[in-house]
Amino acid sequence: xxxxxxxxxxxxxxxxxxxxxxxxxxxxxxxxxxxxxxxxxxxxxxxxxxxxxxxxxxxxxxxxxxxxxxxxxxxxxxxxxxxxxxxxxxxxxxxxxxxxxxxxxxxxxxxxxxxxxxxxxxxxxxxxxxxxxxxxxxxxxxxxxxxxxxxxxxxxxxxxxxxxxxxxxxxxxxxxxxxxxxxxxxxxxxxxxxxxxxxxxxxxxxxxxxxxxxxxxxxxxxxxxxxxxxxxxxxx
Amino acid sequence: xxxxxxxxxxxxxxxxxxxxxxxxxxxxxxxxxxxxxxxxxxxxxxxxxxxxxxxxxxxxxxxxxxxxxxxxxxxxxxxxxxxxxxxxxxxxxxxxxxxxxxxxxxxxxxx
Numbered sequence: 147x148x149x150x151x152x153x154x155x156x157x158x159x160x161x162x163x164x165x166x167x168x169x170x171x172x173x174x175x176x177x178x179x180x181x182x183x184x185x186x187x188x189x190x191x192x193x194x195x196x197x198x199x200x201x202x203x204x205x206x207x208x209x210x211x212x213x214x215x216x217x218x219x220x221x222x223x224x225x226x227x228x229x230x231x232x233x234x235x236x237x238x239x240x241x242x243x244x245x246x247x248x249x250x251x252x253x254x255x256x257x258x259x260x261x262x263x264x265x266x267x268x269x270x271x272x273x274x275x276x277x278x279x280x281x282x283x284x285x286x287x288x289x290x291x292x293x294x295x296x297x298x299x300x301x302x303x304x305x306x307x308x309x310x311x312x313x314x315x316x317x318x319x320x321x322x323x324x325x326x327x328x329x330x331x332x333x334x335x336x337x338x339x340x341x342x343x344x345x346x347x348x349x350x351x352x353x354x355x356x357x358x359x360x361x362x363x364x365x366x367x368x369x370x371x372x373x374x375x376x377x378x379x380x381x382x
Numbered sequence: 383x384x385x386x387x388x389x390x391x392x393x394x395x396x397x398x399x400x401x402x403x404x405x406x407x408x409x410x411x412x413x414x415x416x417x418x419x420x421x422x423x424x425x426x427x428x429x430x431x432x433x434x435x436x437x438x439x440x441x442x443x444x445x446x447x448x449x450x451x452x453x454x455x456x457x458x459x460x461x462x463x464x465x466x467x468x469x470x471x472x473x474x475x476x477x478x479x480x481x482x483x484x485x486x487x488x489x490x491x492x493x
Contacts, residue, residue, distance in 0.1 A: 172475060185387050190396065197400030202431065206438055207395055211387055220395055223438070225402045229430040235410040236419050243415060254408035316448040317457055317485055320439040321464050325477035327435050328468020339429040340436040347437030348444070362437035363430075370429030371422070 152282040155275070159286020162268070166260040170291050171298045173201045176318055178302020180205065183315050184212045188303045195299035199258065199292065202326060203227040209319050215356040223356070226363055234262035241269040241280050249281060256288040334377050339370030456488030 174195065181191040186208070194204045203224040210220040234257055242253055264287045269280055309315060331337050343366035350358025410417075419427075443461045445451045464481030468474065 169475065172478075186392060190389075190392050193393070193396045194399075197396055198403055200403050202435065203399065203403065206434070207399055209438065209442070211392065211395060217391060217394055217398075221398050221402065223434060224395075224399050225406070226430055226434050228403045228406050230427055231403070231406045232409050233419070233424060233427045235407055236414075239410050239415060242411060247412065250411045251408060254411050255404060257407040257411075312489075314448065314457075314485060314489060316446060317442075317460060318482075320442045320457070320461060321478055321481040321485070323435045323439045324443075324461055324464040325468045325474045325481065327432055328465050328477055329472035329474060330432050331469055336429065336432050339432045343433050343435075343437035344440040347440050351441050359434070359437050363434045366433030366437065367426045367429045370433060371425040374425055374428070 151276075152278045155279040156282040156286040156289075159264075159283040160289050161286075162264050163260065163287035164290045166264075166291050167294045170201075170258075170260065170295050173322070174295045174298030175302040176322060177201060177204055177208075178299040178304070179306040179309060180302075180315065180318050181208050181299075182303050182306030183309070184208050186303075188300070191303040192296070192300060195296055199255070199295065200228050200231075201295075202323070205319050205322060210356055213356060219355050219357060219360065222360055223363070226360070231257055231262075234259075234266075237262065237266055238269075241265070242277070242284065244277050245281050253281070253284055256285075256292055258288070258291070260291055261287045333374070335370045335374040338373040339366040342366040342369040456485055456492055459488050460485035 177195060178191055181194060181204075182188070186194075194207070198204055198207075206227050207220050207224040210223060215223075235254065238253075238257070242250065245253070261284065265280075265284050268283060269275065275283070327340060331340060343362050346362035346365045347359050350361055352358075353361075410419075439461075443457060444453055446454055446457050448454075449457075460481045463484040464477050467480040468477035471477070
């Protein structure tokens with residue numbers, strides 16, 4: 147029965163997604179705390195985690211909101227953080243593109259770093275999986291991850307108010323972002339992009355409305371892409 | 383932090399960011415379909431996160447608002463430890479814990 151195998155693939159997805167709760171949970175908790183500290187109420191904090199469901203961009207948006215940056219700058223910067231998801235979306239089309247529209251819309255909503263990474267590896271290593279099995283597996287991955295993202299955001303928002311200023315939570319965002327970026331500095335091109343981002347952002351910090359950051363991000367992307375071309379050319 | 387954010391701005395940000403992020407996620411799965419992204423686009427997309435986040439935090443590390451923009455040895459040390467642990471171990475949570483530990487230890491020692 148196809149329904150039975152789809153069900154077993156769902157549970158395989160759950161099993162493969164479950165370990166990532168240990169990564170996503172603490173981030174949700176931290177976002178709840180940081181969002182509350184920044185002056186958001188619980189509904190607003192939950193609005194971010196449920197409607198946006200993309201941690202790094204949420205932290206970026208909250209930081210820029212507290213800097214009183216104009217909304218357009220907040221949006222452009224936070225969306226730039228999420229642009230990588232277009233790459234994920236493209237990578238999943240060969241596997242999930244034939245599903246009904248409403249399922250593709252739901253899968254797109256749940257497209258996060260973890261569901262992409264786990265799903266893409268599985269679909270590539272088991273090409274004999276049917277569409278139904280792949281869809282079931284995909285929803286299995288997100289079943290433990292996303293509800294815990296919401297839940298731990300809520301817990302963070304609830305306890306956030308009672309954390310005293312001596313805990314220096316102003317520095318939670320820098321530490322989180324440094325920890326997120328550091329493992330990604332795996333090639334010369336990534337290091338060059340990060341260095342450019344820092345240098346240009348600091349040099350243009352005097353510009354109004356945090357607009358220097360967008361220029362820095364653009365310069366850093368171009369630098370990363372160019373250095374990649376250059377280093378690949380030398381290896382070839 | 384400021385704490386004087388107005389509700390309209392916050393919800394405008396949440397909803398627009400939610401829609402924009404969904405459109406990015408839905409782009410190929412829902413709208414463009416089975417078409418290859420040009421190589422030069424992929425090459426730039428690979429660097430988006432590493433292009434935005436370092437520039438966002440660099441001023442926060444060097445000129446923290448909590449100390450009135452004065453460079454703070456505790457925060458500088460915490461940032462350095464987080465980065466070093468993250469680069470060496472590739473473990474995100476471990477890097478956060480070591481960074482936070484350094485920050486509290488330094489704040490405790492300096493105070």
